[in-house]
Amino acid sequence: MSEDEILPHEIAAKLLLPVGWYLQNEFSAIAPPGLTRGTVKAIVQYLEHRSRVNSESIVHDLTGSHPGAALRDRWVAEGGSEDELVKFVTMGEHRVRVLQAATWMGKTPGASSELEAFWVTGGHDLTELARYLSYVDAEVGDWLPK
Amino acid sequence: MGLVGVVFVHGLFSSRKVWGEFERLIGEDPDLARLELRYFEYASPKIRVNPMKRIPNFNDLGESLATYLRNDAAHLPAFVLVTHSQGGLVVQRFLARTLARGRGLDLARLRQVVMFACPSEGSDFARPLRGMVPSWFRSHQERDLVRNNAAITEAREAVLNRVVHAQSASAHEYPVPIHVYVGEEDNIVRPESARSVFPNTGTLPGDHFGIVRPDGPEHRSFTAFRRHLLDTLGPAKSPSPAPGMSGRWRRPVVGVVRQAIAAGDRQIVLYGLPRTGKSWTVADALEGGRAPSGVKLRTSRVQPDDGTPARLVAVPPLSREESRSLLEYEIARHGLSADADQLLRLLPAGPLSLPGAVCAYVDEIRHTPPELLAIRPPPAAVAAETAPVAAIVAGLSADDLDALARLALLGGVPLAGLVDAGLVDRDALGPAIRRLAVRCLVSQYEGRVEVPAVVVDALGANLRSAAARYIADRVRSIANAAVETALAAALPVLAKNWLTLGVFEELDVFALVEQLNRQGHWNEYVALTRVLLEALDERHDVQDAVSTRCRLARKVAQLGNLELGWLLLREANELVGADGPAAVRAELHLHRAFLAHLQGDPAYALQELHRSIALHSASEDPVGMLTAHKLEGNIRLRLGEHEAAAACFAAALAISVPGSDGPRLEAEVSLAHCELRLDRLDAAGKRLERVIGQMRAGPVRTELPRALYVAALLAERRGLPAQALDLARQAVDGDVGDPAVKAAIKRTVWRLERFGSVHVGEGGGSE
Numbered sequence: 035m036s037e038d039e040i041l042p043h044e045i046a047a048k049l050l051l052p053v054g055w056y057l058q059n060e061f062s063a064i065a066p067p068g069l070t071r072g073t074v075k076a077i078v079q080y081l082e083h084r085s086r087v088n089s090e091s092i093v094h095d096l097t098g099s100h101p102g103a104a105l106r107d108r109w110v111a112e113g114g115s116e117d118e119l120v121k122f123v124t125m126g127e128h129r130v131r132v133l134q135a136a137t138w139m140g141k142t143p144g145a146s147s148e149l150e151a152f153w154v155t156g157g158h159d160l161t162e163l164a165r166y167l168s169y170v171d172a173e174v175g176d177w178l179p180k
Numbered sequence: 181m182g183l184v185g186v187v188f189v190h191g192l193f194s195s196r197k198v199w200g201e202f203e204r205l206i207g208e209d210p211d212l213a214r215l216e217l218r219y220f221e222y223a224s225p226k227i228r229v230n231p232m233k234r235i236p237n238f239n240d241l242g243e244s245l246a247t248y249l250r251n252d253a254a255h256l257p258a259f260v261l262v263t264h265s266q267g268g269l270v271v272q273r274f275l276a277r278t279l280a281r282g283r284g285l286d287l288a289r290l291r292q293v294v295m296f297a298c299p300s301e302g303s304d305f306a307r308p309l310r311g312m313v314p315s316w317f318r319s320h321q322e323r324d325l326v327r328n329n330a331a332i333t334e335a336r337e338a339v340l341n342r343v344v345h346a347q348s349a350s351a352h353e354y355p356v357p358i359h360v361y362v363g364e365e366d367n368i369v370r371p372e373s374a375r376s377v378f379p380n381t382g383t384l385p386g387d388h389f390g391i392v393r394p395d396g397p398e399h400r401s402f403t404a405f406r407r408h409l410l411d412t413l414g415p416a417k418s419p420s421p422a423p424g425m426s427g428r429w430r431r432p433v434v435g436v437v438r439q440a441i442a443a444g445d446r447q448i449v450l451y452g453l454p455r456t457g458k459s460w461t462v463a464d465a466l467e468g469g470r471a472p473s474g475v476k477l478r479t480s481r482v483q484p485d486d487g488t489p490a491r492l493v494a495v496p497p498l499s500r501e502e503s504r505s506l507l508e509y510e511i512a513r514h515g516l517s518a519d520a521d522q523l524l525r526l527l528p529a530g531p532l533s534l535p536g537a538v539c540a541y542v543d544e545i546r547h548t549p550p551e552l553l554a555i556r557p558p559p560a561a562v563a564a565e566t567a568p569v570a571a572i573v574a575g576l577s578a579d580d581l582d583a584l585a586r587l588a589l590l591g592g593v594p595l596a597g598l599v600d601a602g603l604v605d606r607d608a609l610g611p612a613i614r615r616l617a618v619r620c621l622v623s624q625y626e627g628r629v630e631v632p633a634v635v636v637d638a639l640g641a642n643l644r645s646a647a648a649r650y651i652a653d654r655v656r657s658i659a660n661a662a663v664e665t666a667l668a669a670a671l672p673v674l675a676k677n678w679l680t681l682g683v684f685e686e687l688d689v690f691a692l693v694e695q696l697n698r699q700g701h702w703n704e705y706v707a708l709t710r711v712l713l714e715a716l717d718e719r720h721d722v723q724d725a726v727s728t729r730c731r732l733a734r735k736v737a738q739l740g741n742l743e744l745g746w747l748l749l750r751e752a753n754e755l756v757g758a759d760g761p762a763a764v765r766a767e768l769h770l771h772r773a774f775l776a777h778l779q780g781d782p783a784y785a786l787q788e789l790h791r792s793i794a795l796h797s798a799s800e801d802p803v804g805m806l807t808a809h810k811l812e813g814n815i816r817l818r819l820g821e822h823e824a825a826a827a828c829f830a831a832a833l834a835i836s837v838p839g840s841d842g843p844r845l846e847a848e849v850s851l852a853h854c855e856l857r858l859d860r861l862d863a864a865g866k867r868l869e870r871v872i873g874q875m876r877a878g879p880v881r882t883e884l885p886r887a888l889y890v891a892a893l894l895a896e897r898r899g900l901p902a903q904a905l906d907l908a909r910q911a912v913d914g915d916v917g918d919p920a921v922k923a924a925i926k927r928t929v930w931r932l933e934r935f936g937s938v939h940v941g942e943g944g945g946s947e
Contacts, residue, residue, distance in 0.1 A: 132927070136920045137778060138740045139702060146927055150934070164935035171928050172893060175853050176817040178886065178921055179738070 037072030046074045052081050053126040056169045064122055066114030073112055076105040077123065084127050085134065092127045092145075093152045096120060117156065124152060129170050136177035184291070184412050185256035187218045189245065191265025191297075196221055198264055201393045205402050212409055216256065220248050222270070238266075238331065242273030250286075255470045257459030257479065260292045260412055262405070264392045265369065268298025268360075269332060275356075276338035284342075284354040285449060285488065288480035289459075291412045293358040294405060296384075296392050299369040300336050300360075300376035340377060351488070359408055361401070363391035429498070429505035429535075430461050436493050437465035441475055445491040451480040452495035453620045453632065454568035457535040461495055481572075483618050496623055497533030497632045500524065506535060510542040518545050526554040529680075530566060530637035537565035566634055572619060573638035583612035585639050585647035587622055588631040589677055593670045595627050600666035602658050603651060636681060648683035655687065663695050671696070672707035676714075684715050697735070700917060706736055726752040726764050730771040737775050745775050766795035766804050770811065777815050785815050802837045809835070810847050817854070826854035845871055845883045853890050856897065864894055885916040889925050892932075901937030908932060 041049075043062035046069055050058050066073075083101040084094070096102035096119070109119045128149050135143040146167055153163045186206070188199045196219040206212050222241050253259060263271050271293055278286055339358070346355040360381040362374035368388040375381045384391050384401045394402035433450075440448050450458045458479040471477055484492060498506065507520035523541065524532065527550070531537035540561035544553060553559070558566070576584065586609075590598055598604040613629055616622045621635050636644070651674075658667055671692055678684045689712045696705040709732045716725040729752040737745030749771055756764050769792035776785035789812050796804035813828030829851035833844060848871045855864035868891045875884045888911035895904035908929045916922040 132924075135923055137738075139738045139919065141740070143923055143927070146930055160935070164931070167927075167931045167935070168896070171924070171931065172857070174924050175890065175893065176820070176822075176857070178924060179918055 037070065037075070039071045041069055041071050041074060043069065046071075049074050050077060052078055052130060053122075054129050054169075054173060056166060057122065057126055057129070061122070064115065064118040066109060066112040068112040069114075070108070070112060073105070073108040076101070076108055077126075080105045080123060081126050081130060084123075085130050092131060092148060093124060096123070121156060121158065124149065125166060129173075132170055132174055133177050136174050136179070184214060184409075185216045185218050185253055185259035186409065187220055187249065187253060187259050187261050189220045189261060189263040189267035189270055191263070191267045194264065194267075198389070198392055199262075201395070202262075202402070202405065205394060205397055206409075209397065209406065212406065212413070214413060215409060218253055218256075218259075220245055220270075238269055238273045238335075239277070241270040242277050245270055245274040246278060246286075249289075250476060254476060255466070256289065257462045258289050258291050258412065260294065260409065261290060262294045262296070263298060264296045265388065266299060268295035268300065269335070271295070272298075272300070272335045272339045273331075275343055276335040279338060279342045279352055279354065282351040283488075284351045285480045285482070285484045286478060287343075287354040287356060288449070288451075288478050290354075290356050292408055293356060294408050295358065295360050295374075296401070297363050297366055297369045297374055297388050298360065299332075299373050300378070301332070301373040336376060344378065351484075359404075361391065361404065363387050366391065429502045429509065430457060430464065430495075433461050433493065433495055434464045437461060437477070440491045440493065441465070441472060446475055447488070447490035448475070448477045448493060449480050449484050449488070449490045450477065450493045450495045451483050451620060453497060453634065454481055454572070455534045455536050455565050456495050456497050458495045460535065481620065483620060485618055494620075494623070497634050498535060498538070499533075500529075503532045503538060506538045507532075507542065510539055514542060514546060516542070516545065518542070518550065523550055526550050528554075528558070528633075528637065530632075530634035531558060531562050533632060533634050534565045534569075537562045540565060566637065569634050570638040572621065573635060576616075576621075580612050580615055581639070581643060582647065583609055584616055584621060584631060584635070585643045586651060587613070587616070587629050588636045588639060588644065589647055589651055589681065589683070590670075590674065591630045591677055592628055593673045595629060597666045597670055601664065601670050603654050603667070603670065641682065644681050645683055645686070648678060648681075648686040652686040652688070655692070659692060659695055663692070663699050663701060665701070668696055668699075668701035668704040672704055672711055675708055675711040679711060679715050679718075689715070698917065700919070702735060702739060706732065706739070709735075722755050723761070723764055726755050726760075727767060729755075730767055733771055734774055737778050742775060742779055749775065762795045762799040763801050763804065766792045766799065766801065766808075769795065770804065770808055773808075773811060773815075777811070777818070782815050782819055786812065789815070802835050803840060803843075806832045806835045806837055806840060806843055806847070810843065810850070813847070813850055813854075817850070822854045822857040826851055826858065829854060841878070841880045842882065845875060845880060845887075849883050849887045849890060852887070852894075856890060856894050861894060861898060864890070868894065881915070882917060885911045885914045885925060886921055888914065889921070889928065892925075892928060896932070896937045899937065901932065904937055905929070905932040 043065045046065060047058040047061045049071075050061060053061075080096075080099075080101045083099060087099075094102075096106045096116075105123075106116060106119065110116055128143075128146075131141070132143040135141045149167075150160075150163060153160060188196065188202070190196060190198050199217075199219065203217060206215060206217065222244060249259075261271050275287070275293075278284065342353040343356050344358055346353040358378060358380060360375060360378040361384050362369070362371040362381065363386045364383055365385075365387040366374070371383065382404060384404060385399075386393070386401065391401055394400075396402070397406075437448060437450065450461055452458055462477050462479060466477070478490075479495075483494070484490065504520050504524055507518075507523055511518050511520060523545070527541060531541070537558075540559060541553065543561065544559045548556075548559075557563075573581070573584070586604075590603065595604065595606070599606045613622060613624070617624060622629050622631050624630075655667070655671075655674075658664075663671075675684065675687060675689055678687055689708065693705060693709050693712060696702075696708060709728060713725060713728055713732070716728060729748045733745040733748035733752070736748070749768065752768055752771075756768060769788045773785045773788035773792060776782075776788060789808055793805065793808045793812075796808055809828050809832035813825045813832065816822075816825035816828055829847045832847040833851065837844075848867060852864045852867040852871070855861075855867065868887055872884065872887050872891065875881045875887065888907050892904045892907035892911060895901075895907055908925060912922070912925045912929055916925065
């Protein structure tokens with residue numbers, strides 16, 4: 035399987051398990067037309083990279099890291115919007131950190147208010163944010179210690 | 181003891197020649213090879229023939245002796261003063277004047293005084309001479325010898341009160357053993373005058389001079405004197421390390437002394453408990469064995485507190501590393517094949533912190549296997565090294581003994597923390613700590629108080645147990661309310677101390693561990709559990725050791741240290757073995773499943789879980805079955821298999837286990853969560869209503885916040901935003917022990933307050 039293989043969006047979404055089904059469903063709306071297998075892999079790698087970074091903030095500059103810069107370059111080269119990509123990975127990171135905090139004691143989830151500020155600054159639809167946060171709240175119940 | 185000086189002080193009308201026989205016999209005795217003989221000489225003519233030349237009086241001679249010892253004998257780390265006749269009065273005057281000036285600590289090097297035929301109450305012998313010679317012609321010395329001379333009496337009383345019966349070592353009193361001998365045929369100094377009121381006296385053959393002229397090694401004067409010298413040198417079976425070698429094992433303190441000398445300190449006092457190697461430290465710190473001109477080094481068994489402008493250097497008992505280094509050196513010196521680390525493990529820490537005892541132990545293992553040495557009472561040579569410390573401890577007041585025993589158990593915890601935790605009353609313990617510190621029985625660093633192992637040994641088991649019961653009662657009464665941060669931080673250190681001191685059982689560690697866990701002191705929980713494991717391993721309690729390892733593995737894994745979690749489970753596996761009890765093996769498989777679940781490996785988790793269920797089933801362990809079904813439900817939940825998860829929780833609830841309200845309520849709330857996720861809203865609602873009511877009415881409420889949280893999500897799902905927010909707020913206001921649950925509830929409250937109620941179905945659309 036070549037890194038440059040162009041993937042149908044529905045197949046690509048299935049490969050994006052770490053972002054959860056909500057974002058998997060949303061992915062086809064923002065994915066670049068020439069999306070390749072290598073870019074999907076770069077998204078997963080980038081989210082893994084972020085989950086290991088000891089950062090308080092979930093809002094970040096893609097170009098601040100090698101995996102982020104590599105992802106942005108591929109995404110833009112394949113015809114995607116950088117703003118959409120940033121929004122997508124920020125939402126993905128929020129979910130990952132909430133679930134991590136439900137699993138590991140001492141891990142802190144990113145603040146939802148920070149995601150809201152990012153949302154407002156980017157001029158995104160707040161209803162969409164409310165829906166997404168509701169989805170994460172429902173999902174985290176599957177992960178809470180019991 | 182290393183190099184020891186013997187300073188001879190002759191008597192009236194005499195000279196160093198009087199010591200000729202002692203000098204010869206000492207030189208021929210190999211056991212006394214480490215003695216250096218020195219002679220304090222002074223002018224003592226019968227009459228003053230030259231009016232231009234003054235004959236010194238006893239005060240002059242006392243001062244002269246002090247000067248001699250400070251300068252000519254400065255290199256001696258320890259010495260014995262031996263006197264004949266009025267030489268004893270010179271020494272008594274020296275002692276009295278030294279103490280009168282508040283320089284008691286200058287006597288730290290003086291180990292013993294041996295007085296032969298000393299006219300402590302004056303002498304009648306010179307009376308005829310006194311009538312023949314004009315008084316101005318006679319010497320002060322001879323005039324002072326008259327019976328009941330006031331100055332003699334004053335000096336004698338001072339020596340008796342401040343030396344012989346000294347209670348402590350300080351500026352104004354200093355304990356030094358004084359031995360007094362009288363001659364059977366002495367017609368110059370009568371026996372009653374020689375004995376005076378000194379407690380340690382003996383009678384020897386010979387007249388006034390014969391008593392210091394033994395004609396052979398069997399002469400009783402020599403045998404008595406030899407015994408005192410050997411006492412000072414230390415036991416024959418306790419070979420001290422070679423000179424110049426302590427720098428290898430006392431490098432830090434030797435370095436401090438050398439730095440002090442290099443920095444220009446002129447007076448340096450090394451202080452510490454007896455037998456800690458102060459003299460050897462001095463010897464090693466000095467280039468060529470001699471102090472630079474003008475530099476005075478002294479040793480002291482107490483911490484000088486008289487404001488003396490001296491550089492004080494603490495010489496604590498050997499650290500473990502220093503003991504190892506000395507053991508290795510001694511083992512090599514004797515050409516033995518013993519292992520220093522093994523000896524450190526086997527032999528008691530107290531004696532091993534004293535250089536002489538280390539040497540004695542190594543000497544002993546030439547004949548006795550270390551394992552036997554460890555279980556027998558310590559050899560006499562070792563006991564002789566620890567005896568001086570035991571004597572100091574035995575001389576403490578009851579209050580100070582209690583304080584010392586408690587400090588031994590509380591050692592290593594910051595005093596401020598102990599006060600904050602309510603374990604220590606600073607006002608009550610503070611003065612005792614100061615008294616004990618002066619005697620070097622405790623050391624203080626970074627706000628902590630520590631009691632050296634050799635002192636702890638001297639306390640004895642009964643005192644330690646009594647103190648342990650007292651502190652354990654305090655811990656229980658405080659912890660019953662809540663374990664505050666200060667107490668939580670102190671508990672692991674206390675437990676470790678108590679394990680070392682053999683009083684671990686007094687502390688109810690199992691209960692404390694659970695309290696730390698419940699109250700979220702997880703780091704302290706982990707630390708205390710590790711000490712508990714040491715105790716369980718020590719007493720070979722396999723079942724508890726495995727069970728405790730499993731619980732600890734679970735906690736450290738939840739805290740993110742999966743590697744340590746797996747390591748603990750491997751240790752538990754080794755303890756159980758393949759043929760261990762089924763219930764114990766089942767618990768081990770269950771915890772492997774849990775760790776795999778955390779690690780995101782559901783396949784392995786389920787495989788281990790099914791092994792656990794099979795073993796639990798075989799051993800008819802309903803609690804284990806319930807727990808295993810719950811865990812499988814959690815694994816299925818994370819996989820998004822809500823139907824399968826619900827079946828697992830239902831299976832858990834089908835098992836009837838008396839007294840398992842907590843786990844059953846957890847399963848109920850999880851099942852309600854599954855029902856919500858499966859859109860079985862009515863079932864979830866009824867279940868939640870029932871369990872919330874049950875928890876509000878009963879004592880087990882740990883799951884109440886999560887139940888209210890699920891109820892809030894259910895209300896949101898039903899389109900009841902106000903009820904959802906109200907329930908979520910109730911949940912967050914409750915006693916939420918788990919921070920993950922708390923964070924989730926707070927996030928939902930914030931969302932409901934900010935955006936109102938929204939529900940997202942599995943298809944992603946909002947309703």
